Amino acid sequence: MDNTVGSPPTSRRSDPVTTEVKNQNGLVLTSHYTPTSLLRNVPEYITGYADGEGCFTVTFNRKLKANLGWEAKPSFSVSQNEDKRQVLDIIQKYFDCGYIRRDYADKTVKYEVRNHNDLMVKIIPHFEKFPFLSGKKRDFELFKKICGIIDRKAHLQKDSFIKIVNLAYQMNGSGKRRRPAKEIINSLR
DSSP states (O other): OOOBSSOOOOOOTTSOOOEEEEOTTSOEEEESSSOHHHHHTHHHHHHHHHHHHEEEEEEEEEOTTSTTSEEEEEEEEEEEOGGGHHHHHHHHHHHTOOEEEEETTTTEEEEEEOOHHHIIIIIHHHHHHSOOSSTHHHHHHHHHHHHHHHHTTGGGSHHHHHHHHHHHTTSOTTSOOSSOHHHHHHTOO
16 A cells, blocks of 8 residues: 555655655654655565664563552664764654653663553554564564453453563564562562
8 A cells, every 4th residue: 555645756765755655544744755666665675674773671560559569661672873873763653652762771762652552553553464484473462461451451460460570571683671570470469
């Protein structure tokens, strides 16, 4: 499906162009620096970009007021060097949610979505419609299961929270966790 509005200007692939594309919510995005071949395929481009630079993750934080003493916070992020921030701007405009922030730990900028409704309504449906073709697909499927558990409020039950912990610890095999899964599970109330 072609998402462009009108006919794209003719140019060489590397020439900057001005063109428009509709995002999944019907908002028109204008780009002054992206090749037309990219804009014709923005959804596929975003999936491909997220495949290389994106991350689905779930963080666990102690929260004394929480029923089980812990909270699970899923998020989707894409990191990039500062000089390529415009790609993150396109992604943010396309999804019409999330924020861009500096990540001082690795000296990059990061597009991040933490809002559960945005994850359920915008992020997950996008990657279902434009799926990953690599190992990132497995992480996405685990992430989607976790978000579904949270969406049904089942994460408030101990057995479901344990399931979330176990699923999350299967994601991002090369990533580093601050706490062992057993520490979280053994300290649930």
